Amino acid sequence: MVEVDSRRSPREIIQEVADEIPAIEPEWQRRALRHLDNLTKPRGSLGRLEEIAVRLAGIEQSDLLDCKNKAIFTLAADHGVTEENVSAYPKAVTGQMVRNFLLGGAAINVLCRQFGIEVIVVDIGVDGKVDLDARLVDRKVANGTHNMARGPAMEENELAAALTVGVELAAGAAERGSRLIGTGEMGIGNTTAASAITAVLTGRPASEVTGVGTGLDSAGVARKIAVIERAIAVNRPNRADAIDVLQKVGGLEIAGLTGLILGAAARRLAVVVDGFISTAGAALACALEPRVGNFLFAAHRSIEPGHGFLLELIAQRPLLDLEMRLGEGTGSALAMAVIESAANLFNQMATFSSAGVSGAVA
Amino acid sequence: MVEVDSRRSPREIIQEVADEIPAIEPEWQRRALRHLDNLTKPRGSLGRLEEIAVRLAGIEQSDLLDCKNKAIFTLAADHGVTEENVSAYPKAVTGQMVRNFLLGGAAINVLCRQFGIEVIVVDIGVDGKVDLDARLVDRKVANGTHNMARGPAMEENELAAALTVGVELAAGAAERGSRLIGTGEMGIGNTTAASAITAVLTGRPASEVTGVGTGLDSAGVARKIAVIERAIAVNRPNRADAIDVLQKVGGLEIAGLTGLILGAAARRLAVVVDGFISTAGAALACALEPRVGNFLFAAHRSIEPGHGFLLELIAQRPLLDLEMRLGEGTGSALAMAVIESAANLFNQMATFSSAGVSGAVA
Numbered sequence: 001m002v003e004v005d006s007r008r009s010p011r012e013i014i015q016e017v018a019d020e021i022p023a024i025e026p027e028w029q030r031r032a033l034r035h036l037d038n039l040t041k042p043r044g045s046l047g048r049l050e051e052i053a054v055r056l057a058g059i060e061q062s063d064l065l066d067c068k069n070k071a072i073f074t075l076a077a078d079h080g081v082t083e084e085n086v087s088a089y090p091k092a093v094t095g096q097m098v099r100n101f102l103l104g105g106a107a108i109n110v111l112c113r114q115f116g117i118e119v120i121v122v123d124i125g126v127d128g129k130v131d132l133d134a135r136l137v138d139r140k141v142a143n144g145t146h147n148m149a150r151g152p153a154m155e156e157n158e159l160a161a162a163l164t165v166g167v168e169l170a171a172g173a174a175e176r177g178s179r180l181i182g183t184g185e186m187g188i189g190n191t192t193a194a195s196a197i198t199a200v201l202t203g204r205p206a207s208e209v210t211g212v213g214t215g216l217d218s219a220g221v222a223r224k225i226a227v228i229e230r231a232i233a234v235n236r237p238n239r240a241d242a243i244d245v246l247q248k249v250g251g252l253e254i255a256g257l258t259g260l261i262l263g264a265a266a267r268r269l270a271v272v273v274d275g276f277i278s279t280a281g282a283a284l285a286c287a288l289e290p291r292v293g294n295f296l297f298a299a300h301r302s303i304e305p306g307h308g309f310l311l312e313l314i315a316q317r318p319l320l321d322l323e324m325r326l327g328e329g330t331g332s333a334l335a336m337a338v339i340e341s342a343a344n345l346f347n348q349m350a351t352f353s354s355a356g357v358s359g360a361v362a
Numbered sequence: 363m364v365e366v367d368s369r370r371s372p373r374e375i376i377q378e379v380a381d382e383i384p385a386i387e388p389e390w391q392r393r394a395l396r397h398l399d400n401l402t403k404p405r406g407s408l409g410r411l412e413e414i415a416v417r418l419a420g421i422e423q424s425d426l427l428d429c430k431n432k433a434i435f436t437l438a439a440d441h442g443v444t445e446e447n448v449s450a451y452p453k454a455v456t457g458q459m460v461r462n463f464l465l466g467g468a469a470i471n472v473l474c475r476q477f478g479i480e481v482i483v484v485d486i487g488v489d490g491k492v493d494l495d496a497r498l499v500d501r502k503v504a505n506g507t508h509n510m511a512r513g514p515a516m517e518e519n520e521l522a523a524a525l526t527v528g529v530e531l532a533a534g535a536a537e538r539g540s541r542l543i544g545t546g547e548m549g550i551g552n553t554t555a556a557s558a559i560t561a562v563l564t565g566r567p568a569s570e571v572t573g574v575g576t577g578l579d580s581a582g583v584a585r586k587i588a589v590i591e592r593a594i595a596v597n598r599p600n601r602a603d604a605i606d607v608l609q610k611v612g613g614l615e616i617a618g619l620t621g622l623i624l625g626a627a628a629r630r631l632a633v634v635v636d637g638f639i640s641t642a643g644a645a646l647a648c649a650l651e652p653r654v655g656n657f658l659f660a661a662h663r664s665i666e667p668g669h670g671f672l673l674e675l676i677a678q679r680p681l682l683d684l685e686m687r688l689g690e691g692t693g694s695a696l697a698m699a700v701i702e703s704a705a706n707l708f709n710q711m712a713t714f715s716s717a718g719v720s721g722a723v724a
Contacts, residue, residue: 046469107401
């Protein structure tokens with residue numbers, strides 16, 4: 001278990017990291033745009049790849065874009081709300097899938113191998129002992145959350161610990177030389193938490209923001225909606241207070257992701273936000289400190305109905321739309337390949353003058 | 363110059379290759395779907411990546427999907443219609459960019475290096491001599507097309523030769539062990555030809571299917587539309603006869619792409635179709651032999667307004683939408699990485715039983 005410094009509240013932890021998040025100076029973006037316009041292609045013809053390159057140049061403050069040491073953090077935790085029968089899979093699957101990640105057999109492993117991305121698997125709250133393995137980052141805060149249909153998902157000190165884990169993971173990535181990281185998660189029951197967060201943050205009814213998750217039938221979705229409505233009625237989370245929302249209807253991995261995203265922005269790392277659950281963590285981070293949005297890239301559009309509302313909240317257009325809904329960081333992995341393409345094009349393409357190519361007549 | 367067997371007409375060449383295109387047997391796709399449902403993920407949760415894997419299994423007739431020896435064919439040719447001032451760039455840029463491709467400085471080179479794809483640069487009709495280089499595939503049919511605003515773009519024997527080049531390139535790829543190839547092109551003026559083809563095949567006015575190309579201003583777009591209208595009025599291409607359309611308002615690289623796509627399907631290769639110009643070649647191939655559609659993957663949605671209409675014609679949903687409009691095969695390169703992801707997931711993921719993960723309760 002993570003040792004928690006019980007003297008520091010979630011609010012103090014957030015305040016400290018949020019204060020470190022820099023503003024983006026537009027001069028680096030202007031330089032990047034001028035460089036792009038000299039490369040051997042019609043102006044703007046690489047579309048969103050050019051937009052990515054410009055944003056990265058602003059984040060990295062550099063004329064050479066660096067995507068080395070790419071890493072995806074897959075945070076795993078259990079959810080007490082699974083008692084309410086809100087998932088198509090038994091809770092034990094969280095720990096079983098962590099083992100699968102460590103053995104290299106999951107989707108996230110396959111994609112990260114293809115694209116040269118390190119997968120960092122973090123137990124931040126799996127219920128029970130995962131087979132110990134040197135590759136697992138053991139930062140367990142608790143054996144899952146409490147059942148949010150009956151009361152707050154977390155104690156205040158658990159939330160503080162989970163946020164701290166995320167902030168520290170980002171700091172470690174920065175120290176290892178990463179400039180681009182991705183989010184991922186695993187947790188049976190966590191679309192229920194993400195839908196509850198979405199309902200609260202957007203003020204929309206649970207029925208509009210709740211989907212099939214891992215594959216519920218229509219009766220299962222109706223039950224899930226009722227459980228989310230109950231969790232909100234029991235806890236009365238304060239929409240204007242992201243910390244309150246996170247503690248009452250969040251999850252340990254979602255809190256960890258919120259901390260990771262804030263911590264990454266504080267270290268000037270670009271962060272690729274995976275799907276629905278990761279975007280819930282990102283939306284809470286943006287609510288806590290809007291400057292964090294400058295460092296985010298939304299990986300893909302999940303088919304979970306709540307995801308589009310969260311993307312609006314964080315003002316990001318996803319890079320991909322492949323109708324995925326797996327999580328783990330799988331969308332992040334694919335999107336990181338696209339972001340690396342943008343960086344490579346920016347760094348490696350010839351200019352009109354270096355290649356002896358005539359410019360536009362007009 | 364390519365030697366043309368003047369005894370064979372375009373129609374005979376097409377007929378021969380079209381007859382070799384196999385049907386897809388659904389049993390391989392059913393087997394693939396069963397395999398996907400055993401992998402450690404909720405059923406269908408990889409979205410379009412699963413659809414890609416199923417289609418590849420049908421094409422390759424295999425339980426192990428093979429994307430080795432990936433290659434993109436970038437076919438370059440000039441267009442006589444550039445006399446009408448339809449491009450923002452001078453015609454000389456076609457040959458200059460071919461040189462840039464051979465030196466590795468263009469966008470297509472950067473992306474292919476990232477994703478381990480070979481770029482095969484083919485001079486199928488560049489006006490004038492490109493600096494000879496061992497890396498250039500010299501299959502020049504003519505020094506560009508004639509000006510289609512004054513008469514047919516090609517002679518019948520030129521069309522026959524360009525189709526043959528494409529068919530032979532596909533055969534060569536199959537012999538070198540490629541299972542997945544991509545299309546690309548370079549040719550100042552070729553969005554004018556692609557827009558004319560789109561107008562004829564869809565029966566839509568030129569004004570609806572014509573865009574800025576490499577970056578025309580609004581007066582330039584108006585001029586381009588008028589030129590396309592004139593080319594159609596002068597040549598009266600027969601909408602129901604793709605060969606007639608290709609000869610009158612096509613291009614040597616577009617004819618080459620049509621041949622390449624038909625030839626690839628005849629050899630059971632999956633073909634990634636790049637953007638607007640490549641899709642014009644694919645639409646003509648599909649008009650000539652609808653079975654070819656089973657072998658196509660549309661890489662991305664270009665922002666050229668005609669592209670969406672062509673995608674409807676070939677009944678393909680593009681994999682990516684990054685607002686690109688560069689050509690060269692740049693969309694193909696990115697899409698090939700996604701297709702390889704689908705294959706890798708299919709080949710490498712653990713099953714529920716091999717990983718000891720519980721299945722769905724329902």
